Amino acid sequence: MxxxxxxxxxxxxxxxxxxxxxxxxxxxxxxxxxxxxxxxxxxxxxxxxxxxxxxxxxxxxxxxxxxxxxxxxxxxxxxxxxxxxxxxxxxxxxxxxxxxxxHDVRAGGYAELRQGALIGTTNSLFLPLGTGIAAAMVVDGSLVSGDGYAGELGHTRFVNGEAAELCACGQWGCLETVASAAALARRYGVRSGRVVDGAREVLELLAQGDPDAEAVWKEALAALVDALVMYTTLVAPTRIAIGGGLVGAGETLLAPLREGVAARLTFQRKPEIVAAVLGEEAxxxxxxxxxxxxxxxxxxxxxx
Amino acid sequence: MxxxxxxxxxxxxxxxxxxxxxxxxxxxxxxxxxxxxxxxxxxxxxxxxxxxxxxxxxxxxxxxxxxxxxxxxxxxxxxxxxxxxxxxxxxxxxxxxxxxxxHDVRAGGYAELRQGALIGTTNSLFLPLGTGIAAAMVVDGSLVSGDGYAGELGHTRFVNGEAAELCACGQWGCLETVASAAALARRYGVRSGRVVDGAREVLELLAQGDPDAEAVWKEALAALVDALVMYTTLVAPTRIAIGGGLVGAGETLLAPLREGVAARLTFQRKPEIVAAVLGEEAxxxxxxxxxxxxxxxxxxxxxx
The missing domain is CATH 3.30.420.40 (ATPase, nucleotide binding domain)
Incomplete structure (x- = not known):
């Protein structure tokens, strides 16, 4: 706490x-x-x-x-x-x-909006990628509440068919089952047969060129690109601030997200994709x- | 006009x-x-x-x-x-x-909110299924604008892989390529080899048990269920009002949407799914x- x-x-x-x-x-x-x-x-x-x-x-x-x-x-x-x-x-x-x-994630988004990476935006998104994935949505100048229910981007579906995994929420193929820090560690373990200490270790293995780490990372990036394109099409943010433990990967995360999203958008307004700045204190x-x-x-x- | x-x-x-x-x-x-x-x-x-x-x-x-x-x-x-x-x-x-x-669809949503199917809601969705598909999003009591860009639910992706069709917007597999009135007529034509006069004729063929009409209808319903589940997870509406030409199908459309959405939701707040009431005048x-x-x-x- x-x-x-x-x-x-x-x-x-x-x-x-x-x-x-x-x-x-x-x-x-x-x-x-x-x-x-x-x-x-x-x-x-x-x-x-x-x-x-x-x-x-x-x-x-x-x-x-x-x-x-x-x-x-x-x-x-x-x-x-x-x-x-x-x-x-x-x-x-x-x-x-x-x-x-x-809500903790929405409070983090509030802090990023007031004093962090989202200052000055009226339509934006704070997306911390941690153990789980939830989002704080800024829409037309206000943080969205939805009576406490809104922002569950981590529990929208981005994997279909046999590859979809059961999520803790009871749905199949949620973004969180592929792109959270916990998912990266778990999926690396399943794929490689080696238990890792967490997403941080997967990122280290990725830097060393480990093929299993590259595979699970690529799948996470693809699901995140899908999610950000969907969000951009529906809610039109001008800036997306990625937070949580995974943003420690820096440009290894942000550059392919920017490229992937830019390659997919056609008529939509293109958002900036940046790192959140307030870290765990948000x-x-x-x-x-x-x-x-x-x-x-x-x-x-x-x-x- | x-x-x-x-x-x-x-x-x-x-x-x-x-x-x-x-x-x-x-x-x-x-x-x-x-x-x-x-x-x-x-x-x-x-x-x-x-x-x-x-x-x-x-x-x-x-x-x-x-x-x-x-x-x-x-x-x-x-x-x-x-x-x-x-x-x-x-x-x-x-x-x-x-x-x-x-925006015309957002104005329609405004009318449904003030005098139609969405009266009294603070988080809701007006989704007309016509030639195209756009949405009017009511979030925390206000209609979302996103500087004019928000609400393009019809251009979020719901078909992946080889089945995905190119949308007029330049993206692949958009909801609109499967579930709009225009898509129903076009897809029926491609599948059956018979040209139809529009979605209305597809609905008539559906009522007569035409298997091609049933196939394209089922695909449209599946994509719509996906879209409504995603929207519900992200924005938490209490009511979704379906409008546009396709809502003329009545319970043939609404009942499977309700069942499909209810079967997929787990922790989310369950929205009512109703027909919009203001029709073309909205x-x-x-x-x-x-x-x-x-x-x-x-x-x-x-x-x-």
């Missing part, structure tokens, strides 16, 4: 990382443990802010999953939350403070910026 | 249809003839309004193609317009009247409603 104290101008005054409790999905207590750790973190950060002489003006909490921003109810399989009233629990824990609850910073932007009186004091 | 006079409450006071001049795309004058006919129509409707004792408060003009709403410049291949300053020409023709220029009505909504003082007088 990444957390921090952020001033009104976006300056990070304090940051820390805390372990997420191991979730035992089968056990009913798993989701509760994560929630308790979240509440404890928010309370303790408030205490730290007070000790440092700051007044907390608003609290921004971002989580994965499907978030109903109004009711504050969250379902997130990997946290063992199913209809969990996260916002109500937060309010019970920290009293009458102003709290914003949002979600945390976005949470704070969303919290700040949700209060009207920005008097320059600190928020979590 | 469909046109009319519409009161502030959406009541259609007068409607008429005028022929679009035949466009000779090779000849430079083709686009000009269409533009002249458009200007003449707007001027004459204004005269008719005045003769009937109405004051025109605003003019809404909707056209196909890629429309920059701010500059009023339009590119539309089938009208032989390429960077044509439609808004400036309109303003020169009718003086200082308030004019709105918009674009014309939407133009008027957009024009009315663009002026703040709605005093109840008539607009074109």
């Amino acid at each position: 990444k957390c921090g104290l952020v001033a009104a101008d976006g300056a990070v005054l304090h940051r820390e990382t805390r372990p997420t409790p191991r979730v035992v999905v089968d056990a009913r207590g798993g989701g509760r443990a994560v929630l308790e750790a979240l509440l404890e973190t928010v309370v303790e950060l408030g205490q730290k802010a007070a000790a440092d002489g700051h007044r907390v003006r608003a609290v921004g909490v971002v989580v994965p999953g499907i978030i109903n921003a109004e009711s504050g109810i969250v379902s997130a399989e990997n946290l063992a939350w199913a209809g969990t009233p996260v916002l109500a629990e937060l309010k019970a824990a920290i009293g009458d403070q102003h709290v914003i609850l949002a 979600g945390c910073l976005g949470a704070a910026l969303m919290a700040w932007d949700s209060i009207t009186d920005e008097s320059g004091e600190q928020t979590v | 469909k046109c009319g006079l519409v009161a502030a409450d959406g009541a259609v006071l007068h409607r008429e249809t005028r022929p679009t001049p035949r466009v000779v795309v090779d000849a430079r004058g083709g686009g000009r003839a269409v533009l002249e006919a458009l200007l003449e129509t707007v001027v004459e409707l204004g005269q008719k309004a005045a003769a009937d004792g109405h004051r025109v408060r605003a003019v809404g003009v909707v056209v196909p193609g890629i429309i920059n709403a701010e500059s009023g410049i339009v590119s539309a291949e089938n009208l032989a317009w390429a960077g044509t300053p439609v808004l400036a020409e309109l303003k020169a023709a009718i003086g200082d009247q308030h004019v709105i220029l918009a 674009g014309c009505l939407g133009a008027a409603l957009m024009a009315w909504d663009s002026i703040t003082d709605e005093s109840g007088e008539q607009t074109v």
Whole structure:
């Protein structure tokens, strides 16, 4: 869990990382443990802010999953939350403070839009390629919510037929089964018979000319090009910022994406494809910026 | 060209249809003839309004193609317009009247949202299946523009490999090459060796159990299901209104779309799939409603 104290101008005054409790999905207590750790973190950060002489003006909490921003109810399989009233629990824990609850990837997109690679855009996309793939869509100047459901580009289908793999979401051939960091490592292992430590190792093998690494990388690129062409045709972004662990590959990733997309587009507006700039801090910073932007009186004091 | 006079409450006071001049795309004058006919129509409707004792408060003009709403410049291949300053020409023709220029399908979506099948939705889709396929996307309460480029669902790819056909847009395997009314007629002709008069005849043959009609229909349905599942995963509509000529097929179209989409969705929010209700008038009505909504003082007088 990444957390921090952020001033009104976006300056990070304090940051820390805390372990997420191991979730035992089968056990009913798993989701509760994560929630308790979240509440404890928010309370303790408030205490730290007070000790440092700051007044907390608003609290921004971002989580994965499907978030109903109004009711504050969250379902997130990997946290063992199913209809969990996260916002109500937060309010019970920290009293009458102003709290914003949002989606982690969309918060990352918010941060990239406000202070990162998407500054100045009104139609753009933040696409972190990490363990999973979700997207933050900026459309006509606003971040799309879709009542918490929108942006699941990683779960649109880009592989058909026998090659399609079953995704954790229950669908077949999702982008995420081919082009996420987790998929790269898994597919390299299946293809080569060798277990790797993660996508980072696949990228190292790719740099060394390993043919299995090249094969799974090419398939990932092809699916990503398909996804970006589809997104461009439907939503017309002027800029696409790729984030997540895979963007560590730099031009090895970005150059073929640019070439592949440019070769496919005909009448569409051509987007710039760039690297996101805020890295792992994007979600945390976005949470704070969303919290700040949700209060009207920005008097320059600190928020979590 | 469909046109009319519409009161502030959406009541259609007068409607008429005028022929679009035949466009000779090779000849430079083709686009000009269409533009002249458009200007003449707007001027004459204004005269008719005045003769009937109405004051025109605003003019809404909707056209196909890629429309920059701010500059009023339009590119539309089938009208032989390429960077044509439609808004400036309109303003020169009718003086200082308030004019709105918009996309025809998005205007149809606007009408369905205000007075039709999408009333009360904040995330929804209007998808007319006509000669071509374009979409009007309602996201978080607003109709998406994407600077005039968004909504080209008909030009996202849903057929891969050797079966993919070249689309008029220059891409391969677009939804429009399989599931538009024009595609149904063309594909039936290729498959059966018999020329048909249009999609309507294919639907009649389908009702009679013609196996070639069944084959092209099934392929169209499969591509549409793919497209709707993708759209639902990415943008999370609560309702999808199918319009255009093909919706004349009624439950023959809608029932398999509902079943196909429901069978594919897992974690996504399930959209209602319904028929659009405003028919061919949607674009014309939407133009008027957009024009009315663009002026703040709605005093109840008539607009074109």
